[in-house]
Amino acid sequence: xxxxxxxxxxxxxxxxxxxxxxxxxxxxxxxxxxxxxxxxxxxxxxxxxxxxxxxxxxxxxxxxxxxxxxxxxxxxxxxxxxxxxxxxxxxxxxxxxxxxxxxxxxxxxxxx
Amino acid sequence: xxxxxxxxxxxxxxxxxxxxxxxxxxxxxxxxxxxxxxxxxxxxxxxxxxxxxxxxxxxxxxxxxxxxxxxxxxxxxxxxxxxxxxxxxxxxxxxxxxxxxxxxxxxxxxxxxxx
Numbered sequence: 669x670x671x672x673x674x675x676x677x678x679x680x681x682x683x684x685x686x687x688x689x690x691x692x693x694x695x696x697x698x699x700x701x702x703x704x705x706x707x708x709x710x711x712x713x714x715x716x717x718x719x720x721x722x723x724x725x726x727x728x729x730x731x732x733x734x735x736x737x738x739x740x741x742x743x744x745x746x747x748x749x750x751x752x753x754x755x756x757x758x759x760x761x762x763x764x765x766x767x768x769x770x771x772x773x774x775x776x777x778x779x780x
Numbered sequence: 781x782x783x784x785x786x787x788x789x790x791x792x793x794x795x796x797x798x799x800x801x802x803x804x805x806x807x808x809x810x811x812x813x814x815x816x817x818x819x820x821x822x823x824x825x826x827x828x829x830x831x832x833x834x835x836x837x838x839x840x841x842x843x844x845x846x847x848x849x850x851x852x853x854x855x856x857x858x859x860x861x862x863x864x865x866x867x868x869x870x871x872x873x874x875x876x877x878x879x880x881x882x883x884x885x886x887x888x889x890x891x892x893x894x895x
Contacts (some may be wrong), residue, residue: 672822704886711784712823712871712886757822766811766875767836768884770822 670695674758674771681748681778689743689774691732691758699760701725701734701741702768706755715743715756748778782806784887786872792893798860801890805853805874811835813884814847814857815871823871829855862894 675690693701703715703725716725721736730745741758758771785804793799805812810831815823826845828836832852840847844863849855859866869889 674822709888711888712873714883714885717883759822766884767813767825767828768823770824772820772822 670769672758672771677774679776684747687745687748691741693760697763699762702759704757750778753778786887790891796861801857803855803872809874811875813873817869864894867894
């Protein structure tokens with residue numbers, strides 16, 4: 669079946685620290701991979717995506733590379749800011765479908 | 781561009797009561813989804829519509845949940861009767877159909893508490 673396993677949180681970092689949130693997936697075929705972010709009081713927003721192996725998605729200083737050999741899509745940012753405090757969800761969309769399978773989410777808190 | 785609109789934002793009901801949620805997707809988006817997000821978990825798809833037809837409702841508890849999208853635009857999700865375990869945030873999302881990797885846009889959700 670299709671599933672996403674995400675690093676458990678919560679994660680607390682100081683401002684300007686390096687961030688990694690691990691995400692691995694199980695899927696048949698070649699799924700598309702996504703990171704969504706949910707800021708306090710807001711809906712889910714797409715942060716970045718990758719649709720094939722070795723693609724790198726990037727946005728707002730965040731990056732994630734689609735690694736088929738390790739079935740991973742880890743989220744990274746070199747220097748986090750207080751405004752990055754949110755819940756981050758890794759998700760996959762299986763080949764030929766539109767619906768998303770989400771991980772459990774990782775809450776990130778960045779302190780000044 | 782207006783986003784996905786959902787109402788109400790919050791709802792508290794007693795178990796065995798009924799409740800309905802409303803969603804208006806982004807204009808022109810043919811695909812509409814309802815997700816259930818239980819506290820501490822990721823969203824789980826309940827039902828997916830393409831225009832006014834159901835594409836996937838395999839995870840919808842059909843004995844108590846129902847959804848419709850009669851004119852292929854806005855949609856209503858109903859729970860009758862509600863159980864304590866239905867307490868969750870109900871998210872509506874929409875997307876344009878067909879394109880590989882098309883982004884789904886989410887509403888702010890309706891937080892349901894069943895007491």
